[in-house]
Structure formats: C-alpha cells, structure tokens
Amino acid sequence: MADSPVFQLTFLRHGESVGNVENRFQGQSDFPLSETGRAQARMLGERWRAEGLTFDTIISSPLSRTRETAEIVAAVLGNFPIENDPLWMERDNGKRSGLTWDEVQVQFPDPEFVTPFDSVGETGEGDWALYLRGGQALHKILQRPPARYLVVTHGAILNMTLYAILGIAPQPNFQGPRFRLENTAFCQFRYYPQAHRWRVDVIGDRSHWKNSNQ
Numbered sequence: 001m002a003d004s005p006v007f008q009l010t011f012l013r014h015g016e017s018v019g020n021v022e023n024r025f026q027g028q029s030d031f032p033l034s035e036t037g038r039a040q041a042r043m044l045g046e047r048w049r050a051e052g053l054t055f056d057t058i059i060s061s062p063l064s065r066t067r068e069t070a071e072i073v074a075a076v077l078g079n080f081p082i083e084n085d086p087l088w089m090e091r092d093n094g095k096r097s098g099l100t101w102d103e104v105q106v107q108f109p110d111p112e113f114v115t116p117f118d119s120v121g122e123t124g125e126g127d128w129a130l131y132l133r134g135g136q137a138l139h140k141i142l143q144r145p146p147a148r149y150l151v152v153t154h155g156a157i158l159n160m161t162l163y164a165i166l167g168i169a170p171q172p173n174f175q176g177p178r179f180r181l182e183n184t185a186f187c188q189f190r191y192y193p194q195a196h197r198w199r200v201d202v203i204g205d206r207s208h209w210k211n212s213n214q
Contacts, residue, residue: 005146007191011161012152015040016183017065023101027093033068040184041069045076047208055080056147061088061154070152087137090154094124116170127160127170134161146193155181165189165198182206
C-alpha cells in the first residue's frame with residue numbers, strides 16, 4: 001500500500017457566516033462570512049502552514065461563504081488557484097432558503113413522517129437527492145489523477161458525502177448518524193484506487209480553535 005497511488009482528500013466546512021449568526025436556513029442563499037468566520041479561516045490556514053500541509057488542487061463551492069474561506073486559507077498557504085464546482089454547493093432548501101429557524105417552523109415545518117425521497121421546503125433537495133449529488137461530486141474528483149485535494153464546502157452536502165464514503169444510506173425522518181461539523185471543521189480521508197480502500201484519518205477536527213474565544 002505504501003507505493004500505491006493514493007488520493008488525499010480534505011473536506012472543509014466554511015467559516016462562520018452572517019447566515020449562521022442570524023440562525024438562518026442558508027441553503028443556496030448567498031451569505032458572506034462574518035468577521036469571526038474570516039478569523040477562523042485564517043487560524044486554520046496558519047495551523048496548516050505550521051504543520052507543512054499543502055494541496056495540489058483546491059475545489060470550492062461557488063457560494064461566497066465557501067469561496068472566501070478557500071481564498072483566505074489559500075492565501076495563507078501560498079495563493080493556490082481555486083476551482084469552483086457547483087456540485088459542492090449546500091443543500092437546496094427550497095422555500096426555506098434564507099429564512100430563520102422560527103420562520104421555517106411557522107411556514108414550512110417538517111411533516112410528521114419524512115422519507116429520504118421527500119423534498120425539503122416543498123421544492124428543495126431531500127436527503128436522497130443530496131446523497132446522490134454528494135456521490136457525484138466525490139466521483140468527479142476520483143476520476144482525476146491521485147493527488148492532494150482540498151474541498152471547501154457545506155455541512156449538509158458534506159454529511160451526505162461522508163455517507164457515500166462510509167457506505168451509509170439516508171434514513172427516514174433524518175435518522176441515522178449525523179456528523180457534527182462546526183465552522184472550519186475538516187475531515188481527511190485517503191483512497192487507494194487499486195484496492196478500493198478508504199482510510200479515515202480525521203472527522204470534524206477544529207482544534208485550531210483551542211487557543212481562541214470561538
């Protein structure tokens with residue numbers, strides 16, 4: 001395995017956004033980073049620089065909270081070029097998009113029973129649709145040459161991508177495991193294509209926060 005081709009994949013959730021601060025269902029609504037979010041991204045970039053971590057390619061959701069996170073990290077590490085890929089955008093929340101939690105509970109609450117195939121917010125992506133998109137986004141990377149990839153994305157799509165990697169199917173009523181990925185938390189995996197073997201290195205690391213007030 002030591003000499004086999006390997007994909008080194010790092011998945012990063014964006015820094016705190018204005019929508020996070022306002023407790024909104026952001027979805028594909030485009031909220032920028034807050035000042036705290038910018039500080040989180042800088043802390044992570046400085047940590048990775050100190051650890052000597054580098055990447056061959058950075059791929060980002062085109063939404064501003066992810067794109068800005070990617071730009072801050074890339075600038076600290078050495079101004080790597082960034083590719084935008086809409087497959088890594090957050091869940092389409094349908095009519096919930098941009099609303100606050102309280103507004104959603106009044107206008108578009110979940111029904112008593114939800115299957116993975118039901119739409120979210122009447123017109124958005126349910127878990128199965130999001131799972132398929134996460135798998136498609138992952139497949140697109142694995143069609144490239146083995147290399148070190150950083151993907152800057154969002155919490156819900158990243159959860160479904162982890163499902164695809166770990167062989168977990170979406171469940172009714174949003175049951176099953178949920179990976180709690182805080183702002184600028186990251187996950188790291190290695191994939192050995194000649195053996196179709198995944199190695200889980202990290203899920204949800206945010207230890208760059210430990211010396212801050214975040």
